[in-house]
Structure formats: structure tokens, C-alpha cells
Amino acid sequence: MNRSRRTQTTAMPAIHSSLSFYMKPLFLSNSSLFPRKFTVPKEYLLNPRSLCALSSASNQNGGRSGARSLSPSPVSDDLQKIDVNPPKGTRDFPPEDMRLRNWLFHNFQEVSRLFGFEEVDFPVLESEALFIRKAGEEIRDQLYCFEDRGNRRVALRPELTPSLARLVIQKGYGCHNLIPVFFWSRKSVSLPLKWFAVGQCWRYERMTRGRRREHYQWNMDIIGVPAVTAEAELISSIVTFFKRIGITTSDVGFRISSRKVLQEVLRCHSIPEHLFGKVCIIIDKIEKLPLDVIKNDLKSAGMSEAAIEELLRVLSIKSLTELEGWF
DSSP states (O other): OOOOOOOOOOOOOOOOGGGGGTOOOOOOOSGGGSOSOOOOOHHHHHOGGGTTOEEEEEEETTTEEEEEEEOOOOOOHHHHTOOOSOOTTOOOOOHHHHHHHHHHHHHHHHHHHHTTOEEOOOOSEEEHHHHHHHHOGGGGGGSOEEEOTTSOEEEEOSOSHHHHHHHHHHHOEEEETTEEEEEETTEEEESOEEEEEEEEEEOOSOOBTTBOSEEEEEEEEEESOOSTHHHHHHHHHHHHHHHHTTOOTTTOOOOOOOHHHHHHHHHHTTOOGGGHHHHHHHHTTTTTSOHHHHHHHHHHTTOOHHHHHHHHHHHTOOSHHHHHHHO
């Protein structure tokens, strides 16, 4: 007659209080795996560092005596000295902070869907070349990058936009009855594409107030709308978001850049078109580097001093009226 085996829970005897750091509650089931008598020698109770082996014996199976041992690794000095803080530039999210983050992300998602955007996501780990292609070789100094076991150069994503572009190119672009579409698996998605993503990003750079090496980015992208209506819709969505969370014009303002304006400045000073991308990369660093460094980089890119001064003056314009006066 088979009997079901009862699960037995054995309580540990009272142990020195400092052991609580090293030992978690021990629940022993299936009593045949351990002797019925389980005692801890006194020397182990007094000194946690000597807790290297626990042994016991029992008289079972016709009086045979046996011994079983439980041998956790010794507690090393290195383990005791481990830094309990997260790596520099990162952070933990205990429950009170996680509630706030979830509330913020929920508003990101709700506003995006309100304007007809669909959510996407991308790998945190991408090809290193993807980001170098966009930002140049100097971006490598800001990447968490390494060579994987397959000898491939990879990096933790510092932003989401290159991954978005990669996904769009991967899915392919074509025309069907003169209507531009993206081919998504077996389905075709008509333009414009309106996608959003909220993703964790990593950038190894000097930390400043409110800017860590680990951050989250909210992307809203419209693909397939040549007019400025796409930009107007994105600005409207951001205004809606600020209103939802109680931020007003007294708290924030908008700064809008235009590649066409930059192209016009370069054209007026006879700067070749093939230098435009390089100039844009330098301009993107204008708030991170000293002005003298920016000027030297622009000069090295092939711009004259007059063109550099004019470009910097245009970049300082704060109103459409002033910009119209420049043209």
C-alpha cells in the first residue's frame, strides 16, 4: 500500500543574531534527505565565519551510522565589503519611486495613443556601428560598448532614434498602386507611420544635474509626412502632456531648430553640401562644449570665420520675427 510522503518542515534552532546576514530561512522538505536530528555545534553559533560545514549522524538502517554535510562557501572579506550602492550613474527604483515612474510613463503612453501613435520597442543591445554611423567616431567614447563572444562590436543604446531607423529600413519600403507603404511581415502599413517608444538608454559621459548615465527616453516619431504638419502635431502632443501633469508656460518653454535654416546659412557662405552632416554633429554639442572648441571644430570642418559667426548668430535667434528679419 503506497502512502503519500508528508512534507516536513524543520525549524532551525536559535542561531547567533549576526548569522541573519548570511543565512536565509531554511525549509527542509522530504525528511529522507536529512537525518532526523539536525543540530548546530556551539562553535558555529558564536562565530559566523566558521560556518563552513554542518554535519550530523543518525542510527538508521539496522544501526548503521552515516554522516551528511552541508558546506556553504566561507564568507570572504570581499563579500562583506561589497558596495551596496548601484553603479555610478545608475539608480534604484524602490516602491515609492516606482509608483512615480509608472505614473509618468502612463502619461507618456496615454498622450501618445491620444494622438494615434502605436507603441514599439527595440533591443537595448545594438550594433556599435549603428550609432557611429549617425554620430561619428567620437560617439564611441560615450558608449557602453564591448566585443561579444562572437567577435561582434555591440553597445548599449544611448538613444532610440537609430534603432527606429534600423527597424524601418529592415522592414523595407515600397509602393503599391502609387500609395507608399511599409511592408510589415505579411501585412502592409500605409504611411504615415506614427510610432512611440519609452526605453532605457545608456550614455557614458560626465554626469550633470538631472542627467545620469542611465536614463529613459520618450520618443514620438512620424514617418512619411513631408510637410511641417508632423512637427506641429508633435509640438501639440507635448503641450498636451505638460497640461496633463500640471506644467505651464511659467515652468518650461520650447526651442525649435530647423535643418533648412542651417542649410540656408551654409549656402549663403558657399559651404559645400557634403559638409552639412559634419556641421550638424558639431552644432549638436554646442551646449556641452566651450564656445571656443565649437568654433575650432567648425573651422576644421571647412567653415570660414565669417560663416561661423553668422551661423552662431542665427542659432541665438529666439523668435520667428527675428528669424524673418535675417532672411
